Amino acid sequence: VGKTNLVRVALPLQVQEYLEPFHLSVEKLREVSARLRKDLVRGLGKHSHHKAPVKMLPTFVRATPDGTEKGDFLALDLGGTNFRVLHVRVVEEEQKVLKMDSQICAIPKEMMLGPGVQLFDHIAACLNDFLVSQNLKGQTLPLGFTFSFPCEQKEIDKSILIRWTKGFNCSGVEGEDVVKLLKEAIHRRGDYDIGSVAMVNDTVGTMMSCGYRDQSCEIGMIIGTGTNACYMEEIKNVRRVEGEDGRMCINTEWGGFGDDGCLKDIRTEFDVVVDETSINPGIHNFEKMISGMYLGEIVRLLLVRLTENKLLFEGRTSEALLTPDAFETKFMSEIEERDGGLENTQNILTELGLKWDSVDSRIVRLVCNAVSSRSARLCGAALATLANRIRVNRRLDHLKTTVGVDGTVYKKHPNFSEELRATVRLLAPDCDITFLVSEDGSGKGAAMVTAVAQRLAHQTRLLEESDGEVDDEEEED
Ligand code: BGC
Numbered sequence: 072v073g074k075t076n077l078v079r080v081a082l083p084l085q086v087q088e089y090l091e092p093f094h095l096s097v098e099k100l101r102e103v104s105a106r107l108r109k110d111l112v113r114g115l116g117k118h119s120h121h122k123a124p125v126k127m128l129p130t131f132v133r134a135t136p137d138g139t140e141k142g143d144f145l146a147l148d149l150g151g152t153n154f155r156v157l158h159v160r161v162v163e164e165e166q167k168v169l170k171m172d173s174q175i176c177a178i179p180k181e182m183m184l185g186p187g188v189q190l191f192d193h194i195a196a197c198l199n200d201f202l203v204s205q206n207l208k209g210q211t212l213p214l215g216f217t218f219s220f221p222c223e224q225k226e227i228d229k230s231i232l233i234r235w236t237k238g239f240n241c242s243g244v245e246g247e248d249v250v251k252l253l254k255e256a257i258h259r260r261g262d263y264d265i266g267s268v269a270m271v272n273d274t275v276g277t278m279m280s281c282g283y284r285d286q287s288c289e290i291g292m293i294i295g296t297g298t299n300a301c302y303m304e305e306i307k308n309v310r311r312v313e314g315e316d317g318r319m320c321i322n323t324e325w326g327g328f329g330d331d332g333c334l335k336d337i338r339t340e341f342d343v344v345v346d347e348t349s350i351n352p353g354i355h356n357f358e359k360m361i362s363g364m365y366l367g368e369i370v371r372l373l374l375v376r377l378t379e380n381k382l383l384f385e386g387r388t389s390e391a392l393l394t395p396d397a398f399e400t401k402f403m404s405e406i407e408e409r410d411g412g413l414e415n416t417q418n419i420l421t422e423l424g425l426k427w428d429s430v431d432s433r434i435v436r437l438v439c440n441a442v443s444s445r446s447a448r449l450c451g452a453a454l455a456t457l458a459n460r461i462r463v464n465r466r467l468d469h470l471k472t473t474v475g476v477d478g479t480v481y482k483k484h485p486n487f488s489e490e491l492r493a494t495v496r497l498l499a500p501d502c503d504i505t506f507l508v509s510e511d512g513s514g515k516g517a518a519m520v521t522a523v524a525q526r527l528a529h530q531t532r533l534l535e536e537s538d539g540e541v542d543d544e545e546e547e548d
Pocket of ligand 1: 150218219220221236237272273274293295296297298299300324326358
């Protein structure tokens, strides 16, 4: 940070003025965290939930893995630009979740915006191809479906899509049960069937897959195309679900934080444009300041503005720079790399048809850094809020916990994770957090959720049977 500041001092004052709103002070981050803390409670409340921007959705996942789960599962993973089918094996002896095989099916852009029936037919066809290639047709394996969009879950196998995010907008799916749509598509084909289904958000999958390795993993976080987190909440606080004892995993859908306008003071004019030109204006404001789908575009808008004001490239833009989404988020990672970043910057600017000098490339790096570090710090503030909540829930002075993390922004960006952790340390000083990067969490995690659900069902059956035995004995007496 010190180094960045030094360079910033030497920049033209006008450039600094554009970047200043992206540098959130610790005080501001504390305020943001306090607002989110209130919003978590609103989302959990029976009556306040309805209007709450942070949805706090019950997942019906009541337990994390205990290491005794086992079996073979199918997993589907839909949430980014690709759709994946996996065959997963959970091996008890080795406490391992093994990916036996997997297949990726691209989802064409038109399909992301077309009729839902077409999307689900495509999913059913990909699953069929996979079953054939794996020689699994004819077996009815339990299936975990990672569907990474906000869903109102009624049970583990009933999940109503609240709204699409991240560039998807298929008609006829919002307000419908996604499991039903999947089963209908499979029945329309009529050439295979599936076993029991468990619906999972990717955050939950990530938490559960890390949970098999580290049983204190009670938070799952994604910072990729979209952003979100889940955590284990006390059931008595989840007012929309019956029950007093135990815990349930809550899918926070923190991407919606700010949708009631509560982040107005930190939104910049560039965030406003990104939101207004997106396919879902007004929705997922927090996500639009943080996740991979939007970061590159924020940078592009800043670069265009600086160029128009003659602070970059001698005032000359290029066709590419003026094209929405042409500045990809992955460029930021390349540009901000510690070694070789300057050279990468210059190559990228050339690719974008821009005429740069050394001051330009330095400014571009600082622009990327301002946007990515705001994202990391906002995420850190949100994660600190969850950790603090878990600590207070359990009346602990000190909490030690693990967060399972996935997503390209977190994994690929050179200083993102460091900056995020530093923020969490500042805002949640009484929480000691281990970060566990999940490998293939949303696929393996879906299998894990299914496995834990099966273990719990098995335990309940055993309990009922032993209750029955006691009853019989009593009757005999
Ligand atoms: C979705 C979440 C998801 C997140 C990360 C968001 O857009 O609403 O359900 O967990 O992206 O994939």
